[in-house]
Amino acid sequence: MTESPAKNYDLIVIGAGPAGYVAAIRAAQLGMKVACVEKEKSLGGTCLNVGCIPSKALLESSELYEQGLKKLKEHGVSVDGLRLDLKTCMDRKVRVVRQLTGGVASLFKKNKVDHLVGLAKIRSGKSIAVTQEGGETVLSTKNILIATGSEPAPLPGVAVDHKKILDSTDALALPEVPQKLAVIGGGYIGLELGSVYRRWGSEVSVVEALDRIVAGTDLEIGKLFQRILERQGMKFHLSTRVKKAKVEGQGPVTLAVEGLDGKESSLEVDAVLVAVGRKPYTDGLGLTEAGIKTDGKGRIEVNEAFETSLPGVYAVGDVIRGPMLAHKASEEGVAVVESLAGQRGHVNYNAIPSVIYTWPEVASVGLTEEQVKEKGDPYKTFKFPFMANGRALALGEKDGWVKLIADGKTDRLLGAHILGPRASDMIAELVLAMEFSASAEDIARTCHAHPTLSEAVKEAALGLGTGAIHI
Numbered sequence: 001m002t003e004s005p006a007k008n009y010d011l012i013v014i015g016a017g018p019a020g021y022v023a024a025i026r027a028a029q030l031g032m033k034v035a036c037v038e039k040e041k042s043l044g045g046t047c048l049n050v051g052c053i054p055s056k057a058l059l060e061s062s063e064l065y066e067q068g069l070k071k072l073k074e075h076g077v078s079v080d081g082l083r084l085d086l087k088t089c090m091d092r093k094v095r096v097v098r099q100l101t102g103g104v105a106s107l108f109k110k111n112k113v114d115h116l117v118g119l120a121k122i123r124s125g126k127s128i129a130v131t132q133e134g135g136e137t138v139l140s141t142k143n144i145l146i147a148t149g150s151e152p153a154p155l156p157g158v159a160v161d162h163k164k165i166l167d168s169t170d171a172l173a174l175p176e177v178p179q180k181l182a183v184i185g186g187g188y189i190g191l192e193l194g195s196v197y198r199r200w201g202s203e204v205s206v207v208e209a210l211d212r213i214v215a216g217t218d219l220e221i222g223k224l225f226q227r228i229l230e231r232q233g234m235k236f237h238l239s240t241r242v243k244k245a246k247v248e249g250q251g252p253v254t255l256a257v258e259g260l261d262g263k264e265s266s267l268e269v270d271a272v273l274v275a276v277g278r279k280p281y282t283d284g285l286g287l288t289e290a291g292i293k294t295d296g297k298g299r300i301e302v303n304e305a306f307e308t309s310l311p312g313v314y315a316v317g318d319v320i321r322g323p324m325l326a327h328k329a330s331e332e333g334v335a336v337v338e339s340l341a342g343q344r345g346h347v348n349y350n351a352i353p354s355v356i357y358t359w360p361e362v363a364s365v366g367l368t369e370e371q372v373k374e375k376g377d378p379y380k381t382f383k384f385p386f387m388a389n390g391r392a393l394a395l396g397e398k399d400g401w402v403k404l405i406a407d408g409k410t411d412r413l414l415g416a417h418i419l420g421p422r423a424s425d426m427i428a429e430l431v432l433a434m435e436f437s438a439s440a441e442d443i444a445r446t447c448h449a450h451p452t453l454s455e456a457v458k459e460a461a462l463g464l465g466t467g468a469i470h471i
């Protein structure tokens, strides 16, 4: 073990995902001497390597393929001999990932963040041990930030073998398209990756234990979303639990499933994607020895300032409470280091968007109608359909709505839910509206360019007040 007095940091960040690397860069910009320890050689964490970015690269490639097959004809474009070259798609995805992860390495250099490849273990509130290829190094520091993220949650009875029973990381790099794919879990990861393979020709069946997909999304939006996915060819088995998966040699995978009524049946497929959620990752960190508390779900407990039960040690991102989203992780990373630098770092959890990058996309911010109803306060809601939006018709994208929910007394925006083309980009305006506590009238009085999809946002806001014009 080597202990170097030269390595005396203001902050050591453990984990270089969107929580950790963003925090490390911001801390260095604020004048701190920072090290970031990452156990993988590639920086960027789950998000850049096996999450947000590779999945979006494959969603884009597969959507273009489907457009070639189904949509181009309507635009007068005929393509003969269209075929899928899976290897080229996968190679492109690797290039996109490399470019971004390499970009993080350059940003570390530019901002003078010391980058250590190794597994970090907390020894005390002021010191960590890093296990590297050449042995163990001990670093001392004023503060520690844990940003160790999450990993796929297991499903009892369905052991991932990384060949036919897959986790999301496997599904991002399959060498061939399975003819029949079962996706266990109707959340965003399952639906995005299920969409990729459906577009590439797989028969995709989603098995979901709840009676609905995308739990947590506005119910009305979720129901329409399911109908659209069904129309695209995805099959859904709701209120159905997978009890066991069996693979025999080179044969298919048999899933034993049970309905809510106790009726048992089976599903035979070529591959299974287990996408039942993610769990915090804290292996090897030495939390118990260090006296850092976790909750019943394995999440590191933090106070409002993101400080753990061990003074001077903070935690952010997927490893703590809240939605497991990259931008939430980064916001927290910035907030904690700004607070350490004496500023007023803060995260507004009411204004964190969530997006499902299928086609059409689903994007939300704030409360769902069910949550607002439960509060019992007066509210109003309006849905403007893309069918009545000029740009959407020109794009040939008529499915979906912009749904807004506002306080019945104050007109303040409480929630926004978009199911439609490029919903991911459109939600930004409504996140800003939530951040500034805007009213529906504020949005309705804002001039929106014509013809744009965003006009549907203005129309929905008008619908909450003086009335929409185009419906």
Ligand SMILES: Cc1cc2nc3c(=O)[nH]c(=O)nc-3n(C[C@H](O)[C@H](O)[C@H](O)COP(=O)(O)OP(=O)(O)OC[C@H]3O[C@@H](n4cnc5c(N)ncnc54)[C@H](O)[C@@H]3O)c2cc1C
Pocket (backbone or CB within 6 Å): 014, 015, 016, 017, 018, 019, 020, 037, 038, 039, 040, 044, 045, 046, 047, 048, 050, 051, 052, 053, 055, 118, 119, 120, 121, 147, 148, 149, 150, 168, 189, 281, 282, 283, 284, 285, 316, 317, 318, 319, 324, 325, 326, 327, 328, 329, 357
């Ligand atoms: C398929 C998929 C698609 C996704 N798509 C989206 C999306 O579109 N939008 C979105 O917002 N979110 C998406 N997510 C979720 C997103 O990836 C996570 O919310 C985000 O990566 C969390 O960031 P983090 O920094 O907290 O953790 P992570 O990104 O998991 O990073 C943690 C890092 O810590 C390292 N580490 C762990 N323990 C140690 C240790 N002891 N020592 C050193 N290093 C350690 C890990 O190797 C890892 O690199 C997706 C996830 C998946 C799986």
